[in-house]
Structures are given as structure tokens and as C-alpha cells.
Amino acid sequence: xxxxxxxxxxxxxxxxxxxxxxxxxxxxxxxxxxxxxxxxxxxxxxxxxxxxxxxxxxxxxxxxxxxxxxxxxxxxxxxxxxxxxxxxxxxxxxxxxxxxxxxxxxxxxxxxxxxxxxxxxxxxxxxxxxxxxxxxxxxxxxxxxxxxxxxxxxxxxxxxx
Numbered sequence: 001x002x003x004x005x006x007x008x009x010x011x012x013x014x015x016x017x018x019x020x021x022x023x024x025x026x027x028x029x030x031x032x033x034x035x036x037x038x039x040x041x042x043x044x045x046x047x048x049x050x051x052x053x054x055x056x057x058x059x060x061x062x063x064x065x066x067x068x069x070x071x072x073x074x075x076x077x078x079x080x081x082x083x084x085x086x087x088x089x090x091x092x093x094x095x096x097x098x099x100x101x102x103x104x105x106x107x108x109x110x111x112x113x114x115x116x117x118x119x120x121x122x123x124x125x126x127x128x129x130x131x132x133x134x135x136x137x138x139x140x141x142x143x144x145x146x147x148x149x150x151x152x153x154x155x156x157x158x159x160x161x
Contacts, residue, residue, distance in 0.1 A: 007158045009041045010060040010117070011151055014067040014101045016048050021075070021127030021140040024147075025066040028123075031148040041155050046101070053104035054111070062158050063117035064151055065101050068127045068140070075128030076139030078147055083120025121154070123147045 011032065013025030026045045033043055042060075046052045057063045069079060087105035091098075099107075108116040125143045136144065 007040060007061040007161070008059065009062040009064070009155050009158055010044065010057050011037075011041060011064045011155070012044045012046050012053055012056055012066070012101070014046050014048070014050075014053070014065060018132060018134065020129040020131050020133040021071075021125070021136050022068045022130050023134075023136055024068040024125040024127065024140050024144055027136055027141075027144045028066045028125075028148050028151070031144055032151065035148070035152070037152070037155065038159060040159050050099040050101050050104045053101045054108045057104070057108055057117055058112050059115055060117045062119040062121075062155075064121050064123065064154070065105075066123045066125070066147060066151075067101065068130070069124040071127050071130070074126050075137065076143040077126040078143050078150075079124040079126070080150075081122045081124065083122050086122055119158070123151070 013029035015022045015025040017023035017026045029043050029045045044056045083105050086102050088102040089106050090103035125140055125147060128137045128139055
């Protein structure tokens with residue numbers, strides 16, 4: 001009898017919650033925690049620690065990353081991008097403090113190979129402000145709800161497959 005392993009989905013919010021809309025990723029994680037997620041879904045607020053993305057994603061079948069995108073005139077816009085498009089090799093001259101989640105995608109695949117998620121989705125929410133502050137703006141707050149809904153629906157699909 002074939003062992004059918006249920007998907008293990010890891011959802012990681014990245015960003016600095018002390019920089020207004022840069023807190024979009026952690027805000028999505030908080031929203032998902034508040035509403036509850038099914039068994040098989042793990043939530044993490046990685047803040048700005050790219051290395052923790054590697055450690056939390058290892059062994060999962062699916063990975064979702066949420067982060068803010070630099071302002072470019074359309075605050076609250078949501079962009080979904082496959083992880084392999086955004087994976088970036090870290091500069092060997094950079095220290096670990098400069099190691100971001102896009103570096104984690106690249107390094108995780110190289111280091112852990114099949115033990116790193118085969119399905120990676122990245123949701124970017126365009127910021128209006130990256131100034132110091134604890135609240136996301138109204139456009140980003142609306143986008144946080146939209147992304148939380150999309151991730152919830154996607155997780156249900158993956159778990160049902």
C-alpha cells in the first residue's frame with residue numbers, strides 16, 4: 001500500500017511590523033491565526049530573518065511567503081509570483097544580516113533539495129509607506145484581508161488534493 005502523505009503547508013509572513021506597510025506579511029499571519037487554520041498548515045512570522053525561512057520551510061511540501069513590495073504608485077496591489085522566479089543567490093560577500101527570503105528560496109533548494117518545498121508561492125503587497133509606525137495603511141489593510149482569504153482557499157485546495 002502506497003503511503004499517501006498529507007501536504008504540509010508552511011505560510012511565512014516577512015517584513016518589519018515597525019515600518020507601517022512593511023508589516024503586511026506579519027499582518028497576514030496574524031489574520032490567519034485569528035481565524036484559525038486547518039491541521040497541516042503552519043504559520044510563522046519571520047520578521048526580517050531570512051534564515052528562519054529556510055529552517056521553517058524544510059520538510060514542507062508547500063511554502064507560501066508574504067511580504068511587502070516597495071511603493072510604486074499602486075498601494076495595496078497584490079502580486080502573486082512563483083517562488084522560483086524570485087529565488088536569488090545571495091552575494092557571498094554579504095553577511096547573514098543581509099540574507100533575505102529570496103536568498104532563502106535559492107539556498108533552501110540547493111541545501112535541502114527534495115526536503116525543500118516543491119510548491120512555492122509568494123504574495124507581495126505593494127506598500128504606500130515604509131515609514132516608522134505600527135499600523136498598515138487602509139489600502140494595505142484591505143490587501144492583507146484579500147491575501148489571507150486567498151491563502152486560506154489555496155491551503156484548502158492543497159489539503160484536499
